[in-house]
Amino acid sequence: MPKKDNFDEARLAEAIKIALAQKKPNIAKIAREFDVSRTTLSDRVKKAITPTTPTESRRNALTSYQERALVAWIHQMCNWNLPPTRQDRQVGKNWAYSFMARIPAHINLAPVKQKTKELRRI
Missing domain, CATH: 1.10.10 (Arc Repressor Mutant, subunit A)
Incomplete structure (x- = not known):
């Protein structure tokens, strides 16, 4: 300014x-x-x-197509009523939170409520 x-x-x-x-x-x-x-x-x-050329951010751990694949995988896991979990990777401990903040709002990745296997026993 x-x-x-x-x-x-x-x-x-x-x-x-x-x-x-x-x-x-x-x-x-x-x-x-x-x-x-x-x-x-x-x-x-x-x-x-000077013409500006669009480039992908180097700060993200995943590229844009990897993020789209991850969102598709999360949707599939939600459809199966399974929580999307991560395997051990070399990313920061708050990476998942920044990823959730970065995706569009219309995707609506709400927390998954798990269904127990034997509901009658509870």
Whole structure:
């Protein structure tokens, strides 16, 4: 977030448009004309020129297709009324909680209530 008190995103957008229209823009001059931060304008112009390529997060233990397979497996286990359990792996102890927070809300992976084998004995 810019540190100036009179920051205006519309002025910055207009300055970026002017800078991108020029072959070799004078960032400092454009920043003074529109009364925006020179460094913010420079960073935004660089970001607009360089194409961004989407990459998968390297912080996750699983890739996206592995996560989709895991969600499908959890759904299958829930259909069989079995709790999804994990085997020993080299992931953090709170990995399951962060995974649950990362999946979409419409999947609705609620805790599974186990049915006992011999309900009449209880």
